[in-house]
Amino acid sequence: MTVVVITGAGGMGAAVARRIGAGRTLVLADAAPEALDRCAEALEAEGYTVKTHVTDVSDASAVTKLASAAAAEGPLTAVVHTAGVSAATATTHQIMQVDLLGTAHVIDAFEQVATGGTSLVCIASMAGHYATPTPAQEAALATTPTADLAALDVVRSAGDDPIAAYILAKRANQLRVQAAALAYNRRGARINTVSPGVIATAMAKAEREGPAGAHMMATLDACGIGRAGTPGELAEAVAFLTGPGALYITGTDLLLDGGQAAWLRWHRPR
DSSP states (O other): OOEEEEEOOSHHHHHHHHHHOTTSEEEEEESOHHHHHHHHHHHHHTTOEEEEEEOOTTOHHHHHHHHHHHHHHSOEEEEEEOOOOOTTTSOHHHHIIIIIIIHHHHHHHHHTTOOTTOEEEEEOOGGGGGOOOOHHHHHHHHHSOGGGGGGSHHHHTTTTOHHHHHHHHHHHHHHHHHHHHHHHHHTTOEEEEEEESOBOSHHHHHHHTSTTHHHHHHHHHHTTOOSOBOHHHHHHHHHHHTSGGGTTOOSOEEEESTTHHHHHHHTSOO
């Protein structure tokens, strides 16, 4: 059987697993063993074949072991990186370790095992489109070796502001995927990001209840969509990017936000 790897056993990861995992070996990874087991048990009860790996993506060696174990199961069809933390519930340090370095570790490790037909999708965020780094800072975020990323001045500039850290980390996700497209192409593989807006998951619920929650929900109304997206809608976007209809799409970002970013750019009162 071909193999699908999913990091993150939350709402997004489970939805993606259900959408693209049928008839394949699902390699499911998460840092929380209990959440991982719950998700795996639910999927197995529905007929999916699941292998679990407790993996902290902030640990480069752990991600390398995950990539090797997944490749040993069979040809890698899709790798979908949904694991992450939120500005509403995490510290700046946690955001940089998981959202910034964790994504870089996944890109690095799975490049080494990608083969013809492998498609990697990293879940970034609409927040990355708010970032305003200089061209030089963007180049550094895109191409600096992962081991040196945290020491960059632009990374350290987030200070103790979780929102600033989250925005920067998600922009870095988009940029590093762009920069990695060449290496993936040389292996016959593809790599892209999906940048969701508000998706109805437990993490989004925590954000709604946080200090920026009222603004977030007001933006959904103002942009005209009037609702959050669903994990199923995100899974459909991932299914497209990992499927046969997207073979010429790599090194790019798919914005999945109901028009929020467009409203913020062109219609938000100044």
